[in-house]
Amino acid sequence: MTIPRAVGIVTAPLQGGGPTATKGELVERLTPAKRRVGARAEAPAVREKFLLFRVGDEIYGMGLRGLREVLLSDGVTSLPAPPYQVCVALTYRGRKLPVIRMSALFEVPPGGASGTERVLLTQGRGRPLGLLVDDVLEMSEVDPARITPLPALASLLDPACFRGVFTRQDRIILLVNEDGLGGFDEVVHFYAAGT
Amino acid sequence: MAVQAEPIPPVVAAGEASVLMFLVAGKQLAVDLDRVQQILEYQPPTRTPRRPPTVEGIIRHKGRYLPVVSLRRRLGVEEPGPASSAILLLSGIGQDPLMGLMVDQVLRVLSLQPDKLPPPPPRVFGIRVEFIRGVVNAGGRPVVWLDMVKLLTSAEPITLLA
Numbered sequence: 007m008t009i010p011r012a013v014g015i016v017t018a019p020l021q022g023g024g025p026t027a028t029k030g031e032l033v034e035r036l037t038p039a040k041r042r043v044g045a046r047a048e049a050p051a052v053r054e055k056f057l058l059f060r061v062g063d064e065i066y067g068m069g070l071r072g073l074r075e076v077l078l079s080d081g082v083t084s085l086p087a088p089p090y091q092v093c094v095a096l097t098y099r100g101r102k103l104p105v106i107r108m109s110a111l112f113e114v115p116p117g118g119a120s121g122t123e124r125v126l127l128t129q130g131r132g133r134p135l136g137l138l139v140d141d142v143l144e145m146s147e148v149d150p151a152r153i154t155p156l157p158a159l160a161s162l163l164d165p166a167c168f169r170g171v172f173t174r175q176d177r178i179i180l181l182v183n184e185d186g187l188g189g190f191d192e193v194v195h196f197y198a199a200g201t
Numbered sequence: 202m203a204v205q206a207e208p209i210p211p212v213v214a215a216g217e218a219s220v221l222m223f224l225v226a227g228k229q230l231a232v233d234l235d236r237v238q239q240i241l242e243y244q245p246p247t248r249t250p251r252r253p254p255t256v257e258g259i260i261r262h263k264g265r266y267l268p269v270v271s272l273r274r275r276l277g278v279e280e281p282g283p284a285s286s287a288i289l290l291l292s293g294i295g296q297d298p299l300m301g302l303m304v305d306q307v308l309r310v311l312s313l314q315p316d317k318l319p320p321p322p323p324r325v326f327g328i329r330v331e332f333i334r335g336v337v338n339a340g341g342r343p344v345v346w347l348d349m350v351k352l353l354t355s356a357e358p359i360t361l362l363a
Binding site for chain 1: 247248249250251252253258259260262265266267268270295296297300332
């Protein structure tokens, strides 16, 4: 998949899970004569869209609703350590933004092949935030009812960093929480210091 | 190894307790049978980020996600276990309602009488007495009955003796 330098993704509030139906269509759908054996009369479940990405050897997801753009990583610059061990910076449209290197946050070796790294531009606690990932994969739709909290023992990271887990094609996928990541201490310091 | 769908409650006489015996690095160990909800064949866990040193990751079982702890790692054994490891589903340990505990091999259920067990020595196999409920003999070899709650909720390092 070829991704141009900036892929504008126009986000809009998600509607319900299915196509908009007129009242006439709904009445027709529920008429017994039209009902097929085994057909459900209730509206289809609301499904939420997630962008799947790779960090190291595992696959993670982020809600598409909060995603603003997907950028190449060549504009990323380092930040002084201390205090920054995980975050780097990106100048985007004249503004300097914090970018979390997800492989550093997760303490895994970067796993992307050369040139596949991307920055997912989103919002964390109402402020711009980038997530540097090894590879962007695909989109997936999930019934939110299938998302389960991450077990307490599973990670030493703040539980607020994760929205939960779900299974797709027999693979467990962890969903990150952008607002939780926006509360990461280096991100908070970045904005507090006016870096 | 056969998967046991449901644990079969043993007929336990008054004053007796049932424990599940298993192997880790050649040592016979045991856990209270009433903590064991199920025994699973090994399935590779999904590695979670910044997991505790003894945690292998998480697995999915009957729609629930469970953390999996390696008892080898908890006991300081660096060599990886056999490919045919088993996962014991334990309840009542830590914050999660269920957790998986990886052991090398499940052996059998053993009935014992806790009140008649002699006090354990200060250390057995390098495991301190605080983590031991008792030591029994089975087939001419010692079996260390572990206090699994204390063992898995403590951060004290342990080195299992060879």
